Amino acid sequence: MDTDEATAAPHASVDGTGPLLDVRDVAVHFPIRRGLILDRTIGHVYAVDGVSLRIHRGETYGLVGESGCGKSTLGRAILRLEKPTFGEVWFDGRDIAPLKGEELRTMRRRFQMVFQDPMSSLDPRQSVEGMLMEGLKAHGLSRGPEADRARLRELVEQVGLPAAALRRYPHEFSGGQRQRIGIARALCVEPDLIVADEPVSALDVSVQAQVLNLLGRLQDELGLTYLVIAHDLAVVRHVSDRVGVMYLGGLVEEAPSQALYDEPLHPYTRALLSAIPVPDPELEDRRERILLTGDLPSPAAPPPGCRFHTRCPWRQPERCDTERPELRVVEGTVGGHRVACHYAEQIRSGTLQPHKVEPAVAEDVLGPGAVPDQPGSVTEILGR
Amino acid sequence: MTAPRPTPTAEPLLQVRDLRVAFRRRGEPDTLAVDGVSFDVAPGQVVGLVGESGCGKSVTSMAIMRLLPRRGVQITGSVKMDGEELLTLSEAKMRERRGRDLSMVFQDPLSSLNPVVPIGLQITEVLRRHRGMDKEKARQAAVDLLDRVGIPDPRRRVTAYPHQLSGGMRQRVMIAIALACRPRLLIADEPTTALDVTIQAQILELLKEMVAETGAALIMITHDLGVVAGLCETVNVLYGGRIVERAQRHRLFGTPRHPYTHGLLRSIPRLDAAAGEQLEAIPGSVVDNLPWAHACAFQPRCPRSVDRCVEVTPEAENTGGRLLRCFNPVPASAE
Numbered sequence: 001m002d003t004d005e006a007t008a009a010p011h012a013s014v015d016g017t018g019p020l021l022d023v024r025d026v027a028v029h030f031p032i033r034r035g036l037i038l039d040r041t042i043g044h045v046y047a048v049d050g051v052s053l054r055i056h057r058g059e060t061y062g063l064v065g066e067s068g069c070g071k072s073t074l075g076r077a078i079l080r081l082e083k084p085t086f087g088e089v090w091f092d093g094r095d096i097a098p099l100k101g102e103e104l105r106t107m108r109r110r111f112q113m114v115f116q117d118p119m120s121s122l123d124p125r126q127s128v129e130g131m132l133m134e135g136l137k138a139h140g141l142s143r144g145p146e147a148d149r150a151r152l153r154e155l156v157e158q159v160g161l162p163a164a165a166l167r168r169y170p171h172e173f174s175g176g177q178r179q180r181i182g183i184a185r186a187l188c189v190e191p192d193l194i195v196a197d198e199p200v201s202a203l204d205v206s207v208q209a210q211v212l213n214l215l216g217r218l219q220d221e222l223g224l225t226y227l228v229i230a231h232d233l234a235v236v237r238h239v240s241d242r243v244g245v246m247y248l249g250g251l252v253e254e255a256p257s258q259a260l261y262d263e264p265l266h267p268y269t270r271a272l273l274s275a276i277p278v279p280d281p282e283l284e285d286r287r288e289r290i291l292l293t294g295d296l297p298s299p300a301a302p303p304p305g306c307r308f309h310t311r312c313p314w315r316q317p318e319r320c321d322t323e324r325p326e327l328r329v330v331e332g333t334v335g336g337h338r339v340a341c342h343y344a345e346q347i348r349s350g351t352l353q354p355h356k357v358e359p360a361v362a363e364d365v366l367g368p369g370a371v372p373d374q375p376g377s378v379t380e381i382l383g384r
Numbered sequence: 385m386t387a388p389r390p391t392p393t394a395e396p397l398l399q400v401r402d403l404r405v406a407f408r409r410r411g412e413p414d415t416l417a418v419d420g421v422s423f424d425v426a427p428g429q430v431v432g433l434v435g436e437s438g439c440g441k442s443v444t445s446m447a448i449m450r451l452l453p454r455r456g457v458q459i460t461g462s463v464k465m466d467g468e469e470l471l472t473l474s475e476a477k478m479r480e481r482r483g484r485d486l487s488m489v490f491q492d493p494l495s496s497l498n499p500v501v502p503i504g505l506q507i508t509e510v511l512r513r514h515r516g517m518d519k520e521k522a523r524q525a526a527v528d529l530l531d532r533v534g535i536p537d538p539r540r541r542v543t544a545y546p547h548q549l550s551g552g553m554r555q556r557v558m559i560a561i562a563l564a565c566r567p568r569l570l571i572a573d574e575p576t577t578a579l580d581v582t583i584q585a586q587i588l589e590l591l592k593e594m595v596a597e598t599g600a601a602l603i604m605i606t607h608d609l610g611v612v613a614g615l616c617e618t619v620n621v622l623y624g625g626r627i628v629e630r631a632q633r634h635r636l637f638g639t640p641r642h643p644y645t646h647g648l649l650r651s652i653p654r655l656d657a658a659a660g661e662q663l664e665a666i667p668g669s670v671v672d673n674l675p676w677a678h679a680c681a682f683q684p685r686c687p688r689s690v691d692r693c694v695e696v697t698p699e700a701e702n703t704g705g706r707l708l709r710c711f712n713p714v715p716a717s718a719e
Contacts, residue, residue, distance in 0.1 A: 277610030
């Protein structure tokens, strides 16, 4: 793994040595529209607001955050399912943000997605075979009926399903098996990068481990690169080499997963880690919990300065509410531990101690703040 | 974390005995959702019901609250509160007890709150119905309750509609409604599953405080073993409609004896685990209509199954404060 994350390295090279994915200052803003005839834009939802990250070949990058932090939108922007408002997405030495049409379609073979809910992301009227064949044909990977059949059999066996599964339909499978099909569909076009958005959160706990282990095995066998997006830090930590934590459209911390757990530096990461229940009563009784007050502010009206300052127990009177902190490497940490906090060093050394925070009045929470008082245009209502 | 209160030794507040719930459909065999569940809840005790989807944990709570439809559902067994049978109580009497003696917090507060009624009115409704307060008094009590559950600016919030509140706030309102009449038993069915972890921590803390303050007993229903680990004194693990293991939380998590409990704890990625540790997955998945009738329902997924498991139904045996339904349990020294 590179340790020079913060230094400006040249764009990923085509010879396969640079990072596979280099996301540079990407933002996705959704307009909030109002009015039936005059379709005015009255504001923007700043879903992703300036995120830079790099994913190296064969690495698993975990992206965590709570609902509304923009992690899924970022994943979709990387796959160009959402067009970034600005910023660059370099994939294997090429900026894919401005691509469109046929060029984008052919490029898509190399990055695939595994969705959260396998039932709604699989076509209920298409057999598994039909589904996988469609991908092969669309990307010109079909090599005649004989070879294709052998390839499909190999695929379903790779994800741990019997060959007979090919002739069956999504409703005939359990949740875990459906997720395996979703993974097979992503694999069938031989991609380099797989973006998995909440791959196990719809599954029962006993089945989650099966799918996580499968993803790990496939990475070893096929040399895949993963971007795993999830709200569950325990899951992300388990599968990832590096983890990025998002809050309200921006990355607040990025570190090798062990370092992030051993020494979380950003106040939000600390609160997040302390909030996760651990199935161990001894530990639960001992733990100090950092309880955050209030709710996530609306991404349509993000607070000025540090996005987290309204809920931060370490908030200081200066800089926090005026100056947005950059993601920077903290001296003396391992593996390029990057934090977006003005006071990371003082928090780390313990010179700053947490204090009590009064909950912000619920005016600016997601929901009321993001939604205008009267319903606006039809597009706005449908868009919600 | 607050220390758990000592287990009270008084008469059980709630006594569930051999509860069975069958869903019947014409032309199809009955589906047994709950298959002989028995447990006690002492006054002020926090009891956990844990299991995966389809294990019957929610149906158990609905049966206790008598919220299941009459048609197509057959409920047998006994649910006694203070010695009085709830299952045969008249509808009017049951309505009297619901809200006053026992109440419930559901998973999704948006679908369990009335979307067209201000939240204040939804609280005062309960207070006026069960505690006979007049309008002004009830309104004041509602403001106090909202304040108590941590809603900022409660005086103005009483006129807000559910959609104007965030998910965490809505769940706080649900808790306020459930605790408005100081019930002695609160059933929380996955109260934090729809919420983010930082909000989940807030709500769990609030629930803990509220039951400590009001002295209510709590039945916590969840799929999350982490949630029960810090909250419940006694934990019941359900599989296929039956309790497979029950123990005091430290014993259950310290030395899980049933292969299902054991496997479940091993298959969860843990924050405090060493890096690169392989998860031990439980093979297969839960199937409908589990064959408890003449075998162990967990047998097809069990790594410790022996010949008897497919021939005889294991009975629940109580040894040294632990209830266990298994022929070949994990040895106590295995952990």
